[in-house]
Amino acid sequence: MKLFYMPGASSLTAHIALREAGLDFTIEKVDSRTKKTEHGEDYLAINPKGKVPALLLDDGTVLTEVVAIVQYLADQVPDRHLIPPAGTLSRYQAMEWLNYVASELHKGLSPLFDKQLPPDYRQQTEEQMEGKLLYLERELAGQDYLLGSRFSVADAYLFTMLTWADRLGFDLSYTPSVAQFYQRIKSRPTVAAALQAERAESQAVE
Known part of the structure; x- marks a missing residue:
């Protein structure tokens, strides 16, 4: 491949x-x-x-x-075990996370790399993204990965989007569970x- x-x-x-x-x-x-x-x-x-x-x-x-x-x-x-078996509820929960990252984080962060983005729109988008980070903070509190105790491809996608958030200057110190998740995934040898x-x-x- x-x-x-x-x-x-x-x-x-x-x-x-x-x-x-x-x-x-x-x-x-x-x-x-x-x-x-x-x-x-x-x-x-x-x-x-x-x-x-x-x-x-x-x-x-x-x-x-x-x-x-x-x-x-x-x-x-x-x-x-990078994704739960097809047809299981856990599989649909993994798909739920994959689609959330795609539609809310990927789509939301992409425009912020445009240096010509109107200031008002940039501010609004950044505020919306901060709200999404707070949602992730609540979901990740007390667990290592999006699906609980096991790493999945959904975690890889979220990690990639957090590298974007990091490059764009979002302060993850306000979302400690997200920050810990970011470092946890970053430390994986792969x-x-x-x-x-x-x-x-x-x-x-x-």
């Missing part, structure tokens, strides 16, 4: 999932401006959406959208390896 990514983008979630799954894969960087891969390929020919991540499977199929990709990866290695491989200090965002 090959993961197409941009450093610091939401593709980090899929990268972490691949490492947690222990699957064989390579990564290939995409230029956000030229839409060319690091090997000179036209990324739009691979993924017409032009966004990352995209996962090229061994049979040539291309899978896109981070929520779909991480569920696919987790299902390939059920013994790793996460450290993914961050190092992507040189996550890049400001690229998708």
